[in-house]
Amino acid sequence: MAFGSSILSPDCSFDPFWWRAAPHETSSSVQAPPKSDVAIVGSGITGLVAAIELARAGRSVTVFDAQEPGHGASTRNAGYVGRTLKHGFGELIDSHGLDFAKAIYSELMEAFLAVKDTVARENIQCDFRQQGRFLMATGPAMYEAMAREFSLREKHLGEPFATVSRAEQKNEIATAHYFGGVRIDDHAGLHPGLYHKGLLDAARAAGVTIAGFTPVSRVGKTENGFALLTPKGKAEARDLIFATNGYSGDALPWLKRRVMPFDAYQTVSAPMDAARLRSLLPGDRTFIDWNFNVDWMRIAPTDPTRLIFGGLTGARNADLRIMAERLHARILRIFPELSDLRFDNVWTGKCGGTFDLYPHIGQHEGLHYAVGYCFAGVPMGTLFGRKLARRILGQPGGESAFDRPMPSTPLYWGNPWFVPYAINWMSRKDR
Numbered sequence: 001m002a003f004g005s006s007i008l009s010p011d012c013s014f015d016p017f018w019w020r021a022a023p024h025e026t027s028s029s030v031q032a033p034p035k036s037d038v039a040i041v042g043s044g045i046t047g048l049v050a051a052i053e054l055a056r057a058g059r060s061v062t063v064f065d066a067q068e069p070g071h072g073a074s075t076r077n078a079g080y081v082g083r084t085l086k087h088g089f090g091e092l093i094d095s096h097g098l099d100f101a102k103a104i105y106s107e108l109m110e111a112f113l114a115v116k117d118t119v120a121r122e123n124i125q126c127d128f129r130q131q132g133r134f135l136m137a138t139g140p141a142m143y144e145a146m147a148r149e150f151s152l153r154e155k156h157l158g159e160p161f162a163t164v165s166r167a168e169q170k171n172e173i174a175t176a177h178y179f180g181g182v183r184i185d186d187h188a189g190l191h192p193g194l195y196h197k198g199l200l201d202a203a204r205a206a207g208v209t210i211a212g213f214t215p216v217s218r219v220g221k222t223e224n225g226f227a228l229l230t231p232k233g234k235a236e237a238r239d240l241i242f243a244t245n246g247y248s249g250d251a252l253p254w255l256k257r258r259v260m261p262f263d264a265y266q267t268v269s270a271p272m273d274a275a276r277l278r279s280l281l282p283g284d285r286t287f288i289d290w291n292f293n294v295d296w297m298r299i300a301p302t303d304p305t306r307l308i309f310g311g312l313t314g315a316r317n318a319d320l321r322i323m324a325e326r327l328h329a330r331i332l333r334i335f336p337e338l339s340d341l342r343f344d345n346v347w348t349g350k351c352g353g354t355f356d357l358y359p360h361i362g363q364h365e366g367l368h369y370a371v372g373y374c375f376a377g378v379p380m381g382t383l384f385g386r387k388l389a390r391r392i393l394g395q396p397g398g399e400s401a402f403d404r405p406m407p408s409t410p411l412y413w414g415n416p417w418f419v420p421y422a423i424n425w426m427s428r429k430d431r
């Protein structure tokens with residue numbers, strides 16, 4: 001049997017499953033106008049949310065993407081909508097004090113509510129559902145640490161949670177692999193392809209020009225704003241936003257030095273009996289463990305016969321067949337009974353990590369940026385898109401606790417060769 005052949009369906013695709021419901025454009029005849037009030041580089045969630053707000057406030061807006069609209073992580077992610085940060089609330093209290101911790105975590109709540117509000121306001125049919133999240137512990141000490149962390153959040157932020165012991169966890173997830181966990185009932189999930197499509201439709205309806213297949217290769221200052229160089233010509237804008245996150249490249253070397261691309265991998269199973277799948281994940285939550293380097297899984301939105309499973313973030317392997325093998329093995333550690341599971345889609349996407357593990361919003365030499373979501377860009381990109389627009393419009397609501405200096409490190413010029421080693425080290429720490 002050829003390597004990998006048994007776990008991939010004969011017509012397995014290496015594009016995201018989400019693109020089936022929200023197909024991507026393969027060409028564009030749109031030409032960017034020579035002048036706009038605002039130019040936005042990047043057509044993911046961040047760029048589009050900013051574009052919608054700005055266009056509705058009367059600004060002419062052009063969004064540039066090097067590839068088709070939505071090429072980046074916004075249509076490749078898992079669709080988890082929660083309040084996630086790589087720094088724990090307790091850790092922030094210890095390192096920076098309670099006020100700082102509350103300011104940061106309150107903004108995570110603002111981001112969560114921004115998605116809920118955007119979905120409702122734009123009437124986006126993306127299966128947004130507050131189905132709750134189950135965070136699994138991979139050891140007894142982790143379970144205790146989670147209980148401490150979430151008790152602090154409940155006490156200071158008023159966010160309720162429930163601990164679920166190892167004995168009780170079968171009501172959420174039918175495996176002995178985990179050591180209990182924490183359930184947060186109001187966390188949500190959505191279909192990333194449909195969320196992005198809803199934003200794209202809303203942006204176009206608001207009059208935004210979406211210039212797909214138009215890479216911005218360089219930007220420079222002009223007397224009245226900025227000039228952007230693309231293979232299709234030069235464009236000018238008074239204001240400029242970079243919303244390129246894990247895809248930040250040579251167009252803005254300053255940003256490239258500060259955002260590390262992390263590859264993340266995801267799969268969707270071939271259809272299986274819905275009752276069988278539900279018996280494995282009876283809680284029907286978004287499931288994710290509490291490690292630094294996480295495994296995550298959920299029943300697919302809009303299709304209860306398919307399992308979404310992802311992980312191995314930071315691994316570097318261009319051959320998705322090999323990554324599929326590794327993910328399949330991880331699934332079997334959790335559900336040994338799924339040895340017959342086949343993948344219909346296996347794909348990858350780039351997250352944006354920062355050296356201080358915070359998302360960042362700010363200005364550099366007059367241009368605006370929002371990046372570095374470290375795996376939480378569905379809510380944070382939505383919120384920062386709004387905030388970027390408010391900053392440019394001079395309206396209240398643009399301020400952010402995440403507007404802090406964004407560090408780089410000496411000798412880092414944008415090649416994250418060390419990421420797999422760092423992730424290996426973190427995984428060992430997780431264990």
Ligand SMILES: Cc1cc2nc3c(=O)[nH]c(=O)nc-3n(C[C@H](O)[C@H](O)[C@H](O)COP(=O)(O)OP(=O)(O)OC[C@H]3O[C@@H](n4cnc5c(N)ncnc54)[C@H](O)[C@@H]3O)c2cc1C
Nearest residue numbers: 042044045046066072073074077078080216349376377378
């Ligand atoms: C597998 C995976 C699972 C994830 N799961 C979740 C999750 O469940 N929940 C969550 O909150 N987050 C998750 N994330 C992270 C989340 O998807 C991202 O943080 C978020 O989508 C970033 O959105 P964005 O709009 O800032 O950037 P992106 O959507 O990445 O878009 C950036 C765009 O910029 C374009 N671009 C870059 N350079 C140029 C240039 N020079 N000229 C023109 N265009 C350019 C790119 O082509 C790209 O389309 C996940 C990420 C991955 C990869």
